[in-house]
Amino acid sequence: MTLTAEDISRLEQEGEIAADYLEALLDIADLDGDIDMDVEGGRASVSVIPAEDADPTSGDLTRLVGREGEVLEALQELTRLAVHRETGERSRLMLDIAGFRAKRRQDLARLATEAVEQVKETGESVKMKAMTPFERKVVHDTVAESGLRSESEGEEPQRCVVVLPA
CATH class of the missing domain: 3.30.300.20 (K homology (KH) domain)
Structure with a gap:
């Protein structure tokens, strides 16, 4: 941008x-x-x-x-x-x-990377726990960088990210 x-x-x-x-x-x-x-x-x-x-x-x-x-x-x-x-x-x-968000961003990127690895190993979607909009954005960005797709599902405050196979 x-x-x-x-x-x-x-x-x-x-x-x-x-x-x-x-x-x-x-x-x-x-x-x-x-x-x-x-x-x-x-x-x-x-x-x-x-x-x-x-x-x-x-x-x-x-x-x-x-x-x-x-x-x-x-x-x-x-x-x-x-x-x-x-x-x-x-x-x-x-x-x-x-520094709360900076640390949370690192933690979420790690969790997203773990979910990506699980999806690549199993070929099945992984549903993550409910997250705030900020947290979901971090996860979506990390998943996109890995080459996989993700989407949000559910209604606030239980809205979560699902990491999808390629």
Whole structure:
């Protein structure tokens, strides 16, 4: 996907709005964190990472992730709404906190690779467990890179990926 200078500028603006919103949230929650912004895969990407000079008495950023990323998903939606309120445009912004999504992406790629190997060995489809849209996208991308096909089936929140034989 080739982005124009105008696209990049718009995505950077989304990142700046999101960063302002998240800074205010961190202040309210009395959490220390640094915010990194980037443009990846045609969308704004914002990461909240532990501040280098974090006060040890400050709360832990993982509280903003939740047990299995539920809080992170909710914060991402709230951040997208904040961007929408400012720009009038729907945002596809991706939020990561304390490296949760980066680690989850690695874990999912490994699981998808294992499913691909199983499909190649048995010639039969493999149905994976229910996943969020972010998780399914990672799996679909990994499966596509392997040369196999995959599809999503079911209804939220039980929607899952099925890896198909070639």
